[in-house]
Amino acid sequence: MTEVVQQLVDGLGRGGEYALIALGVGLIFGVMHLVNFAHGEMITVSAYVSYGLALAGASWWILVPTIVLTAVLTSVLVEFVAFRWVRSSSDFTMLLTSFGVHFVVQAAFVMFVSASSRHFDRPGWITSTVSLAGIRFEVVDLAIIAATSVSLIFAVWVLQRTVYGMAIRAAAEDFDTAQLLGIRPNQVIRAAFALAGLLAGIAAVFFLMRTGRAAPSAGLIPMLKGVLAALIGGLGRLQGAVIGGLLLGLVEILLVSYLPDDIDGMVNGIIFVLVAVLFIFRPSGILKVGPAQRP
Amino acid sequence: MNAASPSQSQRRQTRTLRATRFNGVSRVGRDRVIADLVSAALLFAAVSLLGLGYVAGEGAARESLFTTLLINATVVVGLQVFLGNTGILSFGHVGFGAVAGYTFAILAVDVEWKQRLIGDAPFGAADLSVPPLAAITAAIALTLVVAAVVGLGIVRSGAARGDIAATVITLAVLFAAYEIAINWTEITGGNRAGISFRPGTAMLGRSYAYVGFALALVVAQLYRSSRSGRLARAAREDDLAARTLGINPARHQMSALLLSVGLVALGACLRVWLTGTVSPERFFIDYTLLTLTMLVVGGRSSVTGAVVGSVIVTALVEFTRTISGPELDPGPFDIVIRPGLTDVCLGLAMLGFMILRPNGLLHDREIADLPILRRLLQRDPVPSPFHDTSGPRATPAGAINDNxxxxxxxxxxxxxxxxxxxxxxxxxxxxxxxxxxxxxxxxxxxxxxxxxxxxxxxxxxxxxxxxxxxxxxxxxxxxxxxxxxxxxxxxxxxxxxxxxxxxxxxxxxxxxxxxxxxxxxxxxxxxxxxxxxxxxxxxxxxxxxxxxxxxxxxxxxxxxxxxxxxxxxxxxxxxxxxxxxxxxxxxxxxxxxxxxxxxxxxxxxxxxxxxxxxxxxxxxxxxxxxxxxxxxxxxxxx
Structure with missing residues (x-):
């Protein structure tokens, strides 16, 4: 029983990170029909900024807001440099554009820093645990669950109650019509990228606290997990992204705990295959399949 | 009686239809095959001449670069068959290449040498060695079986909704192949060692690379103008319209996938044979980036484009590799001329082409579309007015019970x-x-x-x-x-x-x-x-x-x-x-x-x-x- 609860919390903590990334992926898919494979670059860039600051002796009190801010700026910048120009292109073009961004950023860090990873100190409390009702929890898991809940509530509030949020949702529903009705596409898309960057930034904070590592491909795996989570929940459904993220986190923790040791290193591959099998039976994710599009 | 007769009459009608269809190869069909073969031959000749000129008397380094180009071009042409005709973005082909490359190495390395590398291999693989060509055949066959299983998933999700689920399935192939290669050390040699040939037993001479390249060109050209290829491209443009007009996208996507994976597997085996080694990193994201960039630079809808892209990107990579090599002093340019430059250039090339010229240099133009060749081959003559005086057509095939x-x-x-x-x-x-x-x-x-x-x-x-x-x-x-x-x-x-x-x-x-x-x-x-x-x-x-x-x-x-x-x-x-x-x-x-x-x-x-x-x-x-x-x-x- 104890073990189950611990793993549940562990899985929710991990899943919360994925949910934050997946929500951003879903938002961007909503406004411009792009599955953003460069969504992890916010984490990569933040990681190097943290590394630089940590070298200069900055504490995590400074790092946390910097990471979030860096992620937001990176997200908006990438939209401005790359995605703006392929906005109405085919899926193929947009997918490869985002992959191009990923490779350029990754290779740039190889070029200007190093191919090997850089490490910085993790906060002291990261490995500490607390005991609640006789069950030991890692503090970081609880912190992630709290932060994720707050961020998700914030994101929902922004989307439901603010003018920008409504514009984003309107544009996600029908971009052309929204544009005709006076919603400015550049601003809406920028807002969506900023919000997605913010959510990814919060995920990045915990990711970097856990790993304390900056590497050229640091963002790759979290990004892929976020994309998978968004797809599992059904792309473009925001609540689906959250459910997909949590589910993915739980499955991952279960696999890590119960897989035999000799294939322990294949968790990511196994997750990929599981999701691929899921798509064979439910190409549009686990949530209820909506009506077929009107031709 | 009514229950039996429709299917019978239907069958009879289908038979007559078939009979007329196979009554001698139609002129259009024969001309097409000739045009495709000429196209492939011209491309082959152009690349070979280029290579011979480049290599002539300049030594082994250039020769090995050119052989690598031929093999990469084989892989890229293989990619083109699937990506170009179906429009589905695949990251998984390099993963299929890994399956083929490892199978080839495991089969082809000689027993004594293999005992030192992977002596504990299961299925008796450590005690078995076959000639390289047999190993290539077996590797391609096994990869095709894997591709057929994965393909069921790809065509199902590709046909049902967009291409994104299909693309994620291909990513799963890439990652699964990579992680298996790293973790199943008994048979793959693991992350560091991989499997290498005994020194001196790797591929000698370029002839197999030429054969592979020529084969890829012929297959890709023939498929491009085949019935299946054309129907796949129609479905690429609009899946729903295609289905309501009688096209079954899944079938043609599957055909394209199998041909494409077959060629990629061939290229992968040659790559392993040429370099004499296979390891997880060699068939992972870097090679995916390289081959995809080659394809989109030239134009993914064209076989000629795939070849042109391979040549250009190979030249670019070689250039950046030379100037950022350790032996040269970059002088004031040391800010950019350093390791990693090649990947930045590849990424920028992909990005630049996607933003500025998403259809690549050639879009869907082939070498046979050059005006002079078009005239010679009588390809796609301008249609002339059609004069038909026959009345309404007969009832098409189908069981007619009522009207x-x-x-x-x-x-x-x-x-x-x-x-x-x-x-x-x-x-x-x-x-x-x-x-x-x-x-x-x-x-x-x-x-x-x-x-x-x-x-x-x-x-x-x-x-x-x-x-x-x-x-x-x-x-x-x-x-x-x-x-x-x-x-x-x-x-x-x-x-x-x-x-x-x-x-x-x-x-x-x-x-x-x-x-x-x-x-x-x-x-x-x-x-x-x-x-x-x-x-x-x-x-x-x-x-x-x-x-x-x-x-x-x-x-x-x-x-x-x-x-x-x-x-x-x-x-x-x-x-x-x-x-x-x-x-x-x-x-x-x-x-x-x-x-x-x-x-x-x-x-x-x-x-x-x-x-x-x-x-x-x-x-x-x-x-x-x-x-x-x-x-x-x-x-x-x-």
């Missing part, structure tokens, strides 16, 4: 909202039937239900006595129901003639028949002047006429037209009336036409159904409908 299109008790719900409830329709062949009603009445949904592109709650549909229920869309189309769409759904990147021809091909016409029937429909719809233009470059009127031509070329028993006059002026509408009449008469079909323009409906229809809120509220001749008070109430709210 009716029949819909009974059809109900459709979207999210619990009834869009169509117990609707019915029956139209005789040779008659033109209008379908009117206010917006949201369920008119288009009725056609969609008939096409099988919306899930039906209950109800039956049959055409000439043949039940359509439960059939996939493309089979319904082949049973004799063809349609146009309210908002245009053309195969945008194909030419007008290709748009029409592929549909004829999908319905089993031979190449020359398809060309002839297409020419006829193109003329009938006044599209001759634009026949070689891409569909996306047409004006609105021509686009509408092209949809009509495309739907009619399959000689359906019934033609379903969704708002053929939407956006037309009155004179244009009158022209459309004549055209629809002429087509219906020529192919002897029935027509169901949805429109809001009552003047148009009145002028063309023999009978009219009126729908409101998902139900048929009136049915009768034009004059009956006009005077029907219920119809008036529904339309004007009186």
């Amino acid at each position: 009716q299109l029949k819909l009974t008790d059809m109900s459709v719900e979207f999210d619990g909202l009834a869009v169509l409830s117990q609707a019915h329709l029956s139209v005789d062949r040779g008659r033109i039937c209008g379908l009117i009603g206010p917006n949201g009445a369920g008119k288009t949904t009725m056609l969609n239900a008939l096409n099988g592109i919306v899930p039906v709650l209950e109800g039956r549909a049959a055409v000439c006595g043949r039940a359509l229920d439960g059939l996939p869309s493309y089979k319904r189309a082949r049973a004799g129901v063809s349609r146009t769409f309210q908002n245009l759904r053309l195969f945008d990147d194909l030419t007008v003639r290709e748009n029409v021809e592929v549909v004829a091909l999908a319905h089993g016409a031979s190449r020359s028949e398809a060309r002839q029937n297409a020419a006829e429909m193109i003329e009938l719809n006044q599209l001759i002047d634009v026949a070689l233009r891409r569909a996306k470059d047409l004006d609105y009127g021509a686009s509408k006429r092209l949809e009509l031509a495309r739907a009619a070329v399959s000689q359906p028993l019934f033609l379903l037209l969704d708002e053929p006059t939407a956006g037309f002026t009155e004179p244009e509408s009158r022209l459309i009336v004549q055209q629809i009449r002429a087509i219906a008469e020529r192919i002897g079909c029935g027509v169901v036409v949805i429109d809001h323009d009552l003047a148009f409906i009145t002028s063309i229809c023999d009978e009219v159904y009126c729908l409101d809120q998902g139900s048929v509220i009136a049915h009768g001749s034009v004059s009956e409908i006009r005077s029907n008070p219920v119809v008036r109430a529904a339309y004007t709210g009186e």
